[in-house]
């Protein structure tokens with residue numbers, strides 16, 4: 170109790186007790202409760218309590234802010250800078266000194282024409298009188314111009330002093346003799362204005378005088394700075410964040426230590442690289458574009474990729490220096506550390522969705538993390554790489570996408586014992602797998618049928634209104650036309666192209682399909698372990714539109730898959746590590762970019778996991794919904810003329826009525842005449858072929874040449890041998906139907922694959938899929954049939970037997 174009035178017991182003894190009122194209040198430690206009336210009473214204890222709570226809250230807030238990452242970072246930067254302060258001061262002093270030195274050097278160069286003198290000196294050493302004279306004349310004329318400029322400046326100063334001097338004297342005299350009040354008002358205003366200017370000058374002058382040395386120092390520091398862009402060292406104390414941090418300065422430093430002489434010289438002379446695109450975040454990495462200095466090309470940088478990667482603290486695979494639009498432009502993409510290790514994730518169509526092949530098939534993720542919709546229509550693919558790196562899986566993904574387009578017809582030939590495509594069986598119109606000759610034969614038959622189909626489609630397209638140049642979705646949807654997408658995949662295709670009996674023809678047909686089939690919705694997907702020039706025809710690699718290289722061993726394999734010159738330009742699948750980078754490939758032609766580093770989607774079919782079959786089941790359901798059916802095709806046995814190319818006939822054809830043809834000219838004519846056979850032939854090959862035919866080249870005007878009479882004599886002798894008659898005229902039966910040699914006359918011969926099938930049924934039987942009564946595919950096109958395709962390419966593509 171806190172009583173401030175007198176207690177009852179204080180009354181004197183015997184005094185009458187009188188009533189008193191006590192004023193008191195109870196004080197406890199409890200929080201004061203609000204007054205019931207709603208009027209808040211602030212007691213001192215309550216105030217203390219509130220203050221304590223606010224103080225605690227503020228302390229918590231400050232502690233949290235202090236420990237928050239921006240503050241921690243700012244503190245660490247500040248602490249770091251404090252520690253580095255002596256070093257920074259020394260550094261700035263060094264910059265000031267170096268800046269003055271550079272100014273001095275610049276002034277000296279300017280004053281003495283050092284650059285022009287150096288030019289003149291080197292011209293004299295090189296004995297180039299013209300260049301020396303030009304440099305000397307330039308020095309003379311420039312010196313003249315320079316002195317002329319000085320003269321003009323001096324004259325202007327003199328004129329200004331002459332004009333302004335008397336005016337200033339008159340103004341001063343007037344102001345001294347006359348009171349301002351007695352002046353004309355305008356003159357008084359002039360003086361007032363001048364006074365104002367003068368007061369500004371008296372205030373600003375000292376400030377400028379103080380600031381000028383500071384500005385001078387800053388300018389000297391700027392001039393003497395390290396001439397590498399960016400100021401990363403100010404804000405990135407340690408390179409602890411180099412996992413993802415790449416800036417222009419780091420790139421410049423990395424480039425400066427590549428050991429490329431002109432680049433080293435450039436940096437030594439204080440040069441600063443020009444960044445046409447400053448380093449910026451691009452997907453899972455950093456992209457920059459750099460204009461390289463004189464004497465340096467992007468290829469030179471690409472050739473030192475491992476060093477560049479090491480300088481940037483990355484793996485080679487994460488560092489992509491490639492040629493930009495010009496040789497002197499370097500495109501550099503550097504992946505965030507470890508960003509490429511993760512797979513591409515689930516295939517987007519794994520559980521749901523349908524495909525329109527004209528829009529492409531989800532295939533993988535680019536280095537920038539974007540999904541690639543791989544083009545299939547209008548494209549042909551060559552997929553390659555070392556064993557077990559993901560080729561078949563990639564082919565499978567493309568085919569799975571195609572399977573989800575109900576209009577697509579799929580053929581698969583696997584030239585080896587591999588069950589990779591077994592789950593596709595119910596969705597495939599043709600499927601053969603195995604190592605025996607029968608599979609090679611079936612694949613060749615497939616190619617031959619595709620050529621026929623291409624011919625038919627050419628005809629159909631030509632009959633459509635407006636003669637469309639290629640198959641479109643709209644045309645493909647019209648079932649009666651039979652222009653639906655037709656995708657043929659050949660896994661381990663090198664086995665087919667190297668087949669002793671069928672290889673040559675298969676190569677020839679594949680080349681023609683690749684060159685011409687794209688327009689007609691016919692797509693060829695080839696996969697191989699061995700992309701060398703012996704295993705894959707050069708014309709195939711040259712004309713393929715989408716090249717995909719998983720890890721490959723060398724430059725030859727790299728360029729065989731991606732196109733020649735790619736390795737030199739820095740587009741290298743050789744940097745993909747065997748097994749570690751399984752499923753990652755370098756691809757060209759799949760997007761508009763020069764190349765893509767793709768992490769392909771993987772739909773497993775191994776070790777008891779089968780995600781392929783459910784997709785195929787879905788594909789079949791979609792087909793059923795849309796009323797499409799698959800008819801499994803069982804082609805009859807192939808009757809393909811596997812006869813070797815008739816060199817004598819080809820030689821006769823390229824003589825072109827000439828008396829003699831130089832062997833060199835003959836080689837180029839032969840390559841033109843039948844590129845699949847003769848491109849790449851050397852003089853040794855030609856000599857061997859001539860010798861085989863019993864023809865010896867003769868010397869003519871210092872060059873080796875083939876005589877027309879020799880060739881004609883050999884042809885006549887051969888004809889006599891064939892017919893058993895002198896003069897050797899044909900008995901009316903086409904030589905080819907006897908399995909013999911093609912005609913040597915300049916008339917157009919049919920190609921083997923355009924010849925009649927032995928039975929009309931064979932063609933009918935194996936080409937039923939998606940056929941309609943209105944437009945059945947015709948097989949066994951007559952030898953005399955005119956070229957049915959619109960004349961879109963050179964006729965040589967069709968008739969290499971042409972004379």
Ligand SMILES: Nc1ncnc2c1ncn2[C@@H]1O[C@H](COP(=O)(O)OP(=O)(O)OP(=O)(O)O)[C@@H](O)[C@H]1O
Nearest residue numbers: 556557558559560561562698751752769770771775
């Ligand atoms: N995109 C991918 N993501 C993850 N793993 C993959 C991927 N592609 C392939 N693999 C793995 O690599 C293994 C080999 O793949 P695949 O059979 O496609 O290789 P390949 O190059 O066709 O081999 P081969 O030349 O022997 O036929 C697969 O079983 C799978 O484990």
